[in-house]
Amino acid sequence: MNEQLASASMDVDAQKRAAAARALDFVGPGMRLGLGSGSTAKHFVELLALRVRAGLRVIAVATSEATRQDAERLGVPLATLEEIPQLDLTVDGADEIAPDLSLIKGGGGALLREKIVASASARMIVIADESKWVSALGRYPLPIEVVPFGLAATRRKIEAAAAAGGCTGPTLLRRGSNGHALVTDGGHWILDAAFERIADPQALAHQLDRITGVVEHGLFIGLAHVAVIAGAGGVRVIERS
Numbered sequence: 642m643n644e645q646l647a648s649a650s651m652d653v654d655a656q657k658r659a660a661a662a663r664a665l666d667f668v669g670p671g672m673r674l675g676l677g678s679g680s681t682a683k684h685f686v687e688l689l690a691l692r693v694r695a696g697l698r699v700i701a702v703a704t705s706e707a708t709r710q711d712a713e714r715l716g717v718p719l720a721t722l723e724e725i726p727q728l729d730l731t732v733d734g735a736d737e738i739a740p741d742l743s744l745i746k747g748g749g750g751a752l753l754r755e756k757i758v759a760s761a762s763a764r765m766i767v768i769a770d771e772s773k774w775v776s777a778l779g780r781y782p783l784p785i786e787v788v789p790f791g792l793a794a795t796r797r798k799i800e801a802a803a804a805a806g807g808c809t810g811p812t813l814l815r816r817g818s819n820g821h822a823l824v825t826d827g828g829h830w831i832l833d834a835a836f837e838r839i840a841d842p843q844a845l846a847h848q849l850d851r852i853t854g855v856v857e858h859g860l861f862i863g864l865a866h867v868a869v870i871a872g873a874g875g876v877r878v879i880e881r882s
Contacts, residue, residue: 654680656770656871657734661685663869663876664732664768670698673725675758676712677733678705678751681768685732690715702728704758705751706826722761731762736781736859738773738868742881743842747784747859750815750825756857759864767865771872778842779808782833784815784859785849789822789830795854796832802848808836829856 661684668674668689676686686708693699693716700718702725703709712719733755737745744767746752759765787795792814800812815831817823822830839845839860846860868879 652873653770653772656873657681657768658684658688659876660768660770660869660871661688661732663871663878664766665689665692667730667732667764667766667867668692668697668699672699672729673727674699674701675728675731675733675762675765676701676703676708676717677731678708678755679734679749681734681770682708682732683711685768686711686717687715690717693717700725702758704733704755705749722757726761728758728762729764731759731765733759733765733767735767735769735773735861735865737775737778738767738769738865738870739775739778739842742767742865742868742879743778743863744861744865745778745781745783745859746861747786747831748781750784750823750831752784752859753786753825753827753829753857756861756864759861764866765864766867766869768869769871771870774870777838777840778860779836779839782835783839785812785832785834786825786827786829786856786858787832788854788856791854792830795852798852799832799834799849799855802852803834803836803845806845806848807840808834808838808845810835810837827856
């Protein structure tokens with residue numbers, strides 16, 4: 642059984658790397674890139690670094706401290722959005738991808754910076770293994786980044802707004818391995834909303850945007866232009882219509 646689980650894990654990791662490798666085809670010399678966070682994006686950073694060492698000239702903005710550290714260690718040139726406020730392309734992973742390329746992101750806790758970088762980019766490519774492709778968003782808990790002050794009041798407003806849109810389920814504070822609230826790179830907390838199914842992601846995103854105390858949420862609507870999905874049958878590229 643353990644061997645079967647290890648084999649399945651290797652297969653998924655190979656799919657993630659295959660998706661990352663295909664996304665490199667979209668990268669050209671001189672590009673200003675946004676580097677995503679998470680396990681699939683980590684593969685992209687590693688493969689990009691190989692191209693950089695072979696002579697590819699790019700400059701990149703990292704979406705998290707973890708990605709920044711990886712890029713620095715591997716020799717990918719970095720800048721900040723203050724230095725290059727407009728990017729050509731962001732490559733990032735996702736926790737769920739719907740057929741219209743709306744996304745749930747934030748499983749790793751970097752959703753705020755990920756959305757800022759994606760919004761500053763002319764194009765966004767999302768890379769993933771086939772398990773992330775879903776018919777409708779919501780089975781993966783929706784991360785909602787919040788200000789710690791007034792958490793109970795903010796949570797009540799979130800749950801009320803979600804219920805009005807037909808989304809019900811527990812909204813739980815994300816905790817770290819030490820049992821305390823997980824603190825994001827921006828100094829905020831995260832509520833994970835287990836809605837199971839989000840019938841109208843755009844409407845829910847609009848309602849969450851209006852709640853004081855919500856810093857950002859993991860619904861990425863209209864940001865991804867291309868999805869690169871790798872599975873047992875190979876890699877497919879889906880463009881937003």
